Amino acid sequence: MGLFGLLKMQFVCHLIICYVFLVSGLIVNFLQLCTLPLWSINKQLARKVNCRLAYCISSQMVALLEWWSGTECTLYTDPASYPFYGKEDAIVVLNHNFEIDFLCGWTFCERFGVLGSSKVLAKKELAYVPVIGWMWYFLEIVFCKRKWEEDQKTVVQSLQRLKDYPENFWFLLYCEGTRFTQKKHKISMEVAERKGLPKLKYHLLPRTKGFCVTVQHLRGKVCVSSVVTAVYDSTLNFRNNQTPTLLGILNGKKYHADLYVRRIPLDSIPENESECAIWLHKLYQEKDELQEKYSVTGRFPGPTLSPPRRPWALLNWLFWICLLLFPLCLLLLQLFHSGSAFTICTTVLLCFAASLGVRWMIGQTEINRGSSYGNKEGQLNNNAQVSKVTNKDSRTTKTSAACTAGIKNNHEQFSTKQEGNTQLDQDTGSCSC
Ligand SMILES: CC/C=C\C/C=C\C/C=C\C/C=C\C/C=C\C/C=C\CCC(=O)SCCNC(=O)CCNC(=O)[C@H](O)C(C)(C)COP(=O)(O)OP(=O)(O)OC[C@H]1O[C@@H](n2cnc3c(N)ncnc32)[C@H](O)[C@@H]1OP(=O)(O)O
Numbered sequence: 001m002g003l004f005g006l007l008k009m010q011f012v013c014h015l016i017i018c019y020v021f022l023v024s025g026l027i028v029n030f031l032q033l034c035t036l037p038l039w040s041i042n043k044q045l046a047r048k049v050n051c052r053l054a055y056c057i058s059s060q061m062v063a064l065l066e067w068w069s070g071t072e073c074t075l076y077t078d079p080a081s082y083p084f085y086g087k088e089d090a091i092v093v094l095n096h097n098f099e100i101d102f103l104c105g106w107t108f109c110e111r112f113g114v115l116g117s118s119k120v121l122a123k124k125e126l127a128y129v130p131v132i133g134w135m136w137y138f139l140e141i142v143f144c145k146r147k148w149e150e151d152q153k154t155v156v157q158s159l160q161r162l163k164d165y166p167e168n169f170w171f172l173l174y175c176e177g178t179r180f181t182q183k184k185h186k187i188s189m190e191v192a193e194r195k196g197l198p199k200l201k202y203h204l205l206p207r208t209k210g211f212c213v214t215v216q217h218l219r220g221k222v223c224v225s226s227v228v229t230a231v232y233d234s235t236l237n238f239r240n241n242q243t244p245t246l247l248g249i250l251n252g253k254k255y256h257a258d259l260y261v262r263r264i265p266l267d268s269i270p271e272n273e274s275e276c277a278i279w280l281h282k283l284y285q286e287k288d289e290l291q292e293k294y295s296v297t298g299r300f301p302g303p304t305l306s307p308p309r310r311p312w313a314l315l316n317w318l319f320w321i322c323l324l325l326f327p328l329c330l331l332l333l334q335l336f337h338s339g340s341a342f343t344i345c346t347t348v349l350l351c352f353a354a355s356l357g358v359r360w361m362i363g364q365t366e367i368n369r370g371s372s373y374g375n376k377e378g379q380l381n382n383n384a385q386v387s388k389v390t391n392k393d394s395r396t397t398k399t400s401a402a403c404t405a406g407i408k409n410n411h412e413q414f415s416t417k418q419e420g421n422t423q424l425d426q427d428t429g430s431c432s433c
């Protein structure tokens with residue numbers, strides 16, 4: 001291990017990184033607050049300013065992943081789709097298995113120039129996380145309580161607001177609604193069985209409401225400046241069964257992420273809600289097949305392309321480090337010079353409290369501290385009842401049958417495309433970004 005490798009594992013380095021993140025984050029949150037009057041004067045300008053301010057925060061975490069831990073990200077995609085990335089608004093559908101999947105998503109946003117404006121359908125609890133959650137408020141992130149009866153109105157309103165967004169954005173949807181655990185998987189497959197849907201091996205059963213409403217409300221309309229034109233069906237894996245964590249990244253551990261992206265024009269997705277739900281179930285069956293291939297071969301099919309790592313995230317990080325380390329050093333010098341035991345104890349206590357706060361924030365990303373959503377027997381029983389009722393409904397019967405039949409057809413097309421991609425891959429060779 002080199003000197004830099006040793007440095008990355010030092011607690012004092014972690015303290016400095018967290019201090020810079022926290023203080024710069026709070027400064028940015030304050031600046032975002034100052035933009036409030038601008039919203040009523042020039043909304044589009046306020047949005048643009050907030051995108052740039054948000055970039056100052058999220059790009060620090062991207063810099064940590066790309067430059068500090070040196071994690072590599074390989075993109076598998078059709079070269080014909082590549083020119084669209086970053087140039088259009090899109091809905092991203094991603095599997096939800098890893099603690100840092102959101103960070104890998106951000107890395108790709110950064111490389112395609114949409115990091116500041118990236119959006120997500122996020123659980124409401126995240127809105128209260130200092131720095132990131134507060135930043136999201138000004139980015140018009142869509143929050144949900146994961147209770148459709150309560151969410152329907154607010155989610156639709158928030159989506160409607162995005163229709164005239166002045167920057168290109170990717171709207172991330174984790175349709176599984178929660179991170180994969182064995183218990184959640186077992187329960188969700190029981191739901192699938194009751195609904196007569198094919199079982200998934202690597203995914204939870206997708207929740208269709210959020211996806212359908214997003215597709216419906218972000219769909220293009222003439223005379224609206226911002227329109228979503230595609231869905232990016234994305235699947236993320238880490239090489240050699242790595243289970244990356246944010247603490248690992250902070251410790252400088254290097255991982256290798258593989259992201260498979262298939263661009264699907266929005267026009268090809270049904271507008272009707274029940275058909276759209278069938279479509280999503282089919283997509284997840286295809287995603288499951290793809291995961292099976294990855295688990296057997298250790299790679300996705302198709303060519304790999306290399307969006308370059310940009311220097312801006314690193315430069316922004318260095319800027320904040322320089323800006324905030326200088327006053328910290330002065331403060332510490334003065335402190336020890338004063339010799340006052342009270343002042344020293346207070347400062348140590350404050351540092352301790354701040355590091356506990358950051359540890360709590362990191363805890364938000366940890367799967368073993370995750371929510372019980374999708375984990376409850378009660379929820380399952382409720383759904384069993386709902387399912388019993390809806391199974392009488394011809395729509396559900398149609399859903400199950402269409403899903404099982406559709407997956408066969410669709411998968412045949414998908415396999416053909418993948419075989420085509422494999423051919424391309426041999427031509428192109430593999431390269432990492
Ligand atoms: C080129 C590069 C391309 C890509 C790069 C990749 C990514 C980059 C993109 C953008 C990055 C942007 C930001 C990233 C930064 C940070 C993100 C971080 C975190 C946020 C993530 C979250 O917070 S995830 C949690 C919140 N989000 C969601 O839940 C979304 C999905 N959920 C929904 O859509 C839901 O429908 C809902 C939330 C809107 C409503 O929830 P509810 O539970 O009420 O849903 P439903 O009514 O749909 O659920 C009931 C139905 O579900 C069935 N079901 C299935 N399994 C179960 C189960 N286990 N228990 C009970 N019920 C279950 C049930 O049968 C019901 O079926 P019906 O047929 O009756 O509908």
Ligand SMILES: CCCCCCCCCCCCCCCCCC(=O)OC[C@@H](O)COP(=O)(O)O
Nearest residue numbers: 021060061064102132178179361362365370371
């Ligand atoms: C420069 C970097 C310094 C790093 C140190 C500080 C790090 C602080 C990090 C704060 C991160 C807070 C953002 C949280 C995003 C978490 C995304 C996530 O994965 O949420 C889970 C939900 O989808 C589902 O929840 P569950 O139902 O599984 O429960």
